[in-house]
Amino acid sequence: MxxxxxxxxxxxxxxxxxxxxxxxxxxxxxxxxxxxxxxxxxxxxxxxxxxxxxxxxxxxxxxxxxxxxxxxxxxxxxxxxxxxxxxxxxxxxxxxxxxxxxxxxxxxxxxxxxxxxxxxxxxxxxxxxxxxxxxxxxxxxxxxxRLGAGGEPVRVEPGADPLDRLTAGRNAFGWAWRMPYFYCHFTERVQMSGYLRQMEEIVDLFLEDRGVSIKTLLDEQDWIPVVPHSRITILDEARMEETLYTVFTVENVFKRFTYTARMDSYVLRDGVLVPTATGRITHGWAVIENRRDWSLVDFDDRLLDALNGKEGKTAGRGTA
CATH class of the missing domain: 3.10.129.10 (Hotdog Thioesterase)
Known part of the structure; x- marks a missing residue:
C-alpha cells in the first residue's frame, strides 16, 4: 500500500x-x-x-x-x-x-x-x-x-503511402497501427501512457528491422538496452480507432556509447498527416553481470552499423 x-x-x-x-x-x-x-x-x-x-x-x-x-x-x-x-x-x-x-x-x-x-x-x-x-x-x-500546441502538418499525395512520405531520405523506420481502446482514456483520446507504449514498441520493431533485435543481442552477447532519458509531448489529439503513423528517426550516435532518436506520430485526415505527438529517447546498452547488476558497454561494429544504416526502411503492423 x-x-x-x-x-x-x-x-x-x-x-x-x-x-x-x-x-x-x-x-x-x-x-x-x-x-x-x-x-x-x-x-x-x-x-x-x-x-x-x-x-x-x-x-x-x-x-x-x-x-x-x-x-x-x-x-x-x-x-x-x-x-x-x-x-x-x-x-x-x-x-x-x-x-x-x-x-x-x-x-x-x-x-x-x-x-x-x-x-x-x-x-x-x-x-x-x-x-x-x-x-x-x-x-x-x-x-x-483541445490538447496540444500543434505541429507542422505534412501533405500526402493521393494514393501515396504515408510512411514512404515520412521516412524518405531519412535514417528512419515507420510503423502504422490502429489505436485500440486500451490506449485511450476519457472515452476516446489516446493518452500519454499510450504514447509511452508506442515509443517502447517502435524501438523494439526498429532494432529487429536492423538485425539487432533485443532477443538477438541478449542471446548472443548478454546485452540489454537501457534508457537514461525520454521525453514525449502531445501536439494534438489522436482518437480511438484512428491509424497512428509513427516514425522513429536516429538523430545522433555519441561515441559508441549512446544514441538519441526522435519519435513522431501522425494521423491522416483529409489527405494531411496531422502531428499528434513528438518525443525523443536516449539508449545505451549494458551487459548483464549477474541477476542484479549490469554495466554499460561500448557499441560494437554490428550495432553501430545498424544504428547508422539502412535509410528509409519502413514496416507496417496491424491495420494501416
Whole structure:
C-alpha cells in the first residue's frame, strides 16, 4: 500500500513501488514503467490538493491529461524497491499546470536520487453533451478545448503511402497501427501512457528491422538496452480507432556509447498527416553481470552499423 503526505508549502510525497509488469529483464524496471510511476505521483499530487481526476471529470467534465513528460533516470529501479516521489509545482510555461517530480530510493543504506521528471498537465473540457459544473476557480486558466500546441502538418499525395512520405531520405523506420481502446482514456483520446507504449514498441520493431533485435543481442552477447532519458509531448489529439503513423528517426550516435532518436506520430485526415505527438529517447546498452547488476558497454561494429544504416526502411503492423 502506498502512503502520501502534503507539506505546508504544497509539496506532496508519495511512497510507491514499480509495477510487476515492468520487470521485463531480470528485476530491472523499464523506462515506460518509470514514467508510469511519475504519472501516478502527479495524479496523487492533484488528489492531495483536492482535485482528484475522477471528480474533475464526473463533476466538471474535465479530463486530466499529461501532455508533456520529460524524464531522466539516474538510478535503475528494481521490482521490490520502495521509491519516494516528491512533487512540486513548477513555473508555468503557458502549456498547463507544471510539476517537478523527483524520486529517491534506498541503496546500501543511503538515499539516492533515481529520477527527475518535468511534467505538464492540461485540463481538457469534455462534457460529451452532459451537464458539467464550472471548473474550480484555481484551475480555470488551465482548461482547454483541445490538447496540444500543434505541429507542422505534412501533405500526402493521393494514393501515396504515408510512411514512404515520412521516412524518405531519412535514417528512419515507420510503423502504422490502429489505436485500440486500451490506449485511450476519457472515452476516446489516446493518452500519454499510450504514447509511452508506442515509443517502447517502435524501438523494439526498429532494432529487429536492423538485425539487432533485443532477443538477438541478449542471446548472443548478454546485452540489454537501457534508457537514461525520454521525453514525449502531445501536439494534438489522436482518437480511438484512428491509424497512428509513427516514425522513429536516429538523430545522433555519441561515441559508441549512446544514441538519441526522435519519435513522431501522425494521423491522416483529409489527405494531411496531422502531428499528434513528438518525443525523443536516449539508449545505451549494458551487459548483464549477474541477476542484479549490469554495466554499460561500448557499441560494437554490428550495432553501430545498424544504428547508422539502412535509410528509409519502413514496416507496417496491424491495420494501416
Amino acid at each position: 502506498s502512503t502520501s503526505t502534503t507539506a505546508p508549502d504544497g509539496t506532496t510525497r508519495l511512497e510507491i513501488r514499480p509495477r510487476y509488469e515492468g520487470s521485463n529483464i531480470c528485476t530491472w524496471i523499464g523506462f515506460k514503467h518509470v514514467n508510469y510511476m511519475v504519472e501516478e505521483a502527479v495524479y496523487d499530487h492533484l488528489r492531495q490538493r483536492g482535485f482528484p481526476a475522477g471528480r474533475l471529470y464526473e463533476r466538471h467534465g474535465l479530463g486530466v491529461d499529461i501532455t508533456d513528460i520529460d524524464t531522466k533516470i539516474k538510478t535503475a529501479f528494481h521490482i521490490d524497491d520502495l521509491a519516494t516521489a516528491t512533487v512540486r509545482p513548477a513555473p508555468a510555461k503557458g502549456d498547463g499546470l507544471r510539476f517537478l517530480v523527483e524520486m529517491t530510493v534506498e541503496r546500501g543504506g543511503e538515499t539516492v536520487k533515481a529520477v527527475v521528471s518535468k511534467v505538464a498537465v492540461q485540463l481538457r473540457l469534455d462534457p460529451r453533451g452532459h451537464f458539467a459544473q464550472e471548473p474550480p476557480t484555481e484551475l480555470a486558466e488551465h482548461v482547454v478545448d
